[in-house]
Amino acid sequence: MLGVLLAPPILWLVVVYLGSLAFLLVSSLWRLDPITTVIVRQPSLDNFKELLSPDKPYLRVAAHTAGIAAVVTLVDTILAFPLAFYMAKVASPRTRKVLFIAVTLPLWISYLVRVYSWRIILADAGFLNWVLRFFGLTGPGALGDIPISLVFSYIWLPFMILPVYAGLERIPGNLLEASADLGGRAGTTFRRIILPLALPGVVAGSIFTFSLTLGDYITPTLFSGDQFIGNVVYGHVGVSGNVPFAAAYATVPVAIMAVYLLLARRLGAFDAL
């Protein structure tokens, strides 16, 4: 019986999926012959040498992508904290339930539709400029580091709210009361009690915001004139058919995330997931 139950999912996920991943990893060691455009199946580190070379743009692209990912993570943390705190410690159980659904629902609404909405909002005669005009301001435009950080922060925000909420919910309420009784002001309680205890949740959320930004290629093509890791990978698969290099470059976000996950584990983020 166990065999019957286990064989189909194992066959599908381990053989087909993990097999494909392994194949991808191996093919990152092959290379595309630039003249014949045939893939040479001889293991070498040429692709990795190329992407690490300081004369090529690839390291810069990776650094820029990671930088934007860091900004997005910071913005999302700041945006998520008040709502997550309100849900965990102030709201009534009924309100909490409603808010939980309200935060989760956007995640299920098409990623593409949510990205598309920002095309409308950030356009010159769009909603944002219309709102800002009342304050005598103009928006950041639709292309560049600010718009792309904004759009990324928007689409990944629920991924930050949920783990931060889960982390805050676990802080016993009497700890906050004790701090206040002992004369701690709101700021002190926040800094010395809430923040340290909420940190694993923030780190857990940052795993999502960081990893999703590193792997995305659709949002950058729409809101940034610059290349991101995802664009480079996608461009090498689609335009030049250089799957080996794309595979090699795709290991960069995976490697960044591996380091990040190791750090996150030391900060106790996995208990907060």
Next chain:
Amino acid sequence: MTNSRLTRIALRLASGLTLVFLYVPILIVVIYAFNDSKNQSWDRLITSIAANGLSGTFSLHWFDVALKNEQVRESFILSIKAALGATAVALLLGSAAAFAVHRYRFFGRGAISFVVVLPIALPGIVTGMALNAAMNIGVTGFQVGPFHINGPQFGLATIIVGHATFCVVVVYNNVVARLRRLGRSLEEASMDLGADSWQTFRRITFPALATALFAGALLAFALSFDEIIVTTFTAGTEQTLPIWIFANFKLPNARPIVNVVALAMILLSVFPVYLSARLAGAESTGSVR
């Protein structure tokens, strides 16, 4: 912290603003779907409301155009087929894996939940590329002894394979959670009363699981229906609805139709997720995404 009046007000305000930030963009897409004009400017929309009133600004005109658009219809049908196919496969694989993990102890048991979540945890582009590479082998075919084996050509079948791979996790999570909550005592009671294992499954286990299965299926459907990144690597030249949107929303002429399609996509994901949350509890929708 919470007993200071000022902090409470500030907290409410900041929470409210975050919610506004989450929902205004979605609301704007909804508004634009009813925009009668081809002009996509918000300023013009406001001027038009002032000059022509709501009925002179909004209409269902573009719904009609979208419904009559051949490409939209075809990609809509393809998306539905792919989502149904992926949901069916995910139901089979996800519940089989959930039963195996819940009922048995075996080598590598702990790794199952990791493998199941991996396709959704890794960047979509990595999953897409990996599947694309494997499918390419199938498309060109390979020799096993005297036989030439061919996989499917890029199209509906490969889209379903790709989507099912990352949909398994939602079914698995829902079923595992339900099995855990259920415990074994009801089944044991049934067996003690003389039911065989098939009867027990049919009359006890399956009815108890039905809503969890349905909730998982709805989520898998919503997940598949929206997906674009893995799809671009597995669809070949076929267009699902998200791919159609991506190909068209830069074309000014197509924008009004894109707005309507976008609204349809919002409704087609919100409705299943709402139903699923009602069936299996709000936790079911928050566990994966």
